Amino acid sequence: MEKILSRNFSAGPLDFAAYKAADGYKTLESVIGRPRGDLLNELKQSGLKGCGGAGFLTALKWSFKAPDAPHPIYLVVNLDEAEPGSFKDRQVLYRDPHTLIEGTIAASYVLNADKAFIFIRGEYRKGARLLEKAVQEAHNNGLLGQNIMNSGWGLEIDVHLSAGRYICGEETALLNALEGYRANPRSKPPFPVAKGLWGQPTIVNNAETISHVPFILARGAQWFKDQGINGAFGSHIYQVSGAVKSPGFFELPLGTTAREIIFNQAGGMLPGRKLTGFLPGGASTQFMLPEHLDIPLHWDGPPTVGSRLGTGGIIVMDDHICPIDFMSNLMLFFTRESCGYCTPCRDGLPYVKHLLDKFEQGSATEKDIDTLKELCEVIYPNTFCAFAPGALMPITTGVEKFESLLHEHIKNKGCTMKRCA
């Protein structure tokens, strides 16, 4: 597989001239001017799915835009990457911002969008600055503005720096944040593709997804398909964090196994550490165990063992940390980041955290295990958005996979591992 999104990472961030010299923006020659229906069809054939974690078919999402959708049409590039353990979009932003712009232009052309907002989390301020400079360069060189490449079509890109909060990554919450409201999710329908930013048709996609688009359109769906392995299409920037020798990001064929990624690419576990489990794609994915290492990490792999690919940000858990402490830390994150709009999430998640802490501190009883399970079942289907269900994915599976540990904690009146509080 060739490196696609990360091809310039070692040299970057490239300025416009250097990017152009490295064949940058070349894809646009075979995209802009081609019939939009053909392009959308090509994208459909490629099987590209949303890399932000949901894995929804990109072309299908785009096809929901009505043929007579009123202008202005907006494209929103979601770079609110805040999923713990995920740092792939950050790499594109910081190491090769022009790749993101090339993708944004190509995607906007297909969608006939008039304006693209690139929504960047506040913690990536330095990256936003780099991107803004790149946008200005693209503008000065005629790739943005009116009548791009004599196509009669024009586009402006607006770099929008947000100010924190994980929930902004939820697409409708993002739209509220962008409009200057609190980032509470909106009810769907209407979906953003019908009524999004300021009531106009709006397509929201993850930054990595958007970056893939021009290469698929220029080189063809078959080429993209050939980049994947084990039945998957394309490449993916996998990330590994935790107690491994070389934590980092690796652009690999989609469908690479967790064993290859953790033990080969990331160098394996630190000396004296043993793998006890891992979350395959960020904090809101279900636990996988060492016996699942050979499952290919693509959209259909982890679901065979009750998990999901998520962002492909693998968080490694090792024998130096108690799984219950691990789960409690995840809940610390989710309780803090709940937007507070609906009760099951706002009040339910802190209750889950409280129960987990009881095990750690030694005040839990057998009844608390039942309460914990029941609580997860009650919260899961009753929240306004996907935040709490996501938050509970590692908890329900963790409770199930490490249930013997819960009993042990009750018996020992707390955690016996050194690293637990």
Next chain:
Amino acid sequence: MFTEDELEHLREHLSHYPERRAGAIYCLYAVQDKIGYIDDKGIMMVTELTGLSKTQLEELITFFTLLRRRPVGRNVLRICDSISCHVMGSRQVLEAAEAHTGVALGEISRTGSVTILPSICLGLCNHAPAALLNDEDEVSRLTPESVQKLLDELDQQPFQQSATGSQVIATSGHSMLTEGRDH
């Protein structure tokens, strides 16, 4: 608080959205970048610029983590305590940092040099335990010792006024790309 040029730039920025309130965060950042936090005077100014009420602005500031209503130290160090950093020992780093400043997290250190805040995942998981200094500078592979050394260095550092107002803001919009860059 702002020069006439900066005010003009903010008005220009607000006007490039269909609704002015979309630029509220931008204006609040501008105030914060200028004086370190958002004070009452700053709120009143953003009220005039955006047409939002004081309450509506407070609503935004209390929601968005990176906006603050209270003064901070000369530096702000956000130490990640999310899972990847947690498994690599961020709790010990936070404890060491808090002990070094002599005050609780979120308060200004006794020397005035720093405010330490726990932070959600910063996207620096491959450098865990990690932190972000003054919103932009990445601090990698912290240990209780290295964070104390960093805090010592911040104590020694003379205060440098960072660039002010619009110059330090990263967000754009085409109108800003042609305007206000060279002030």
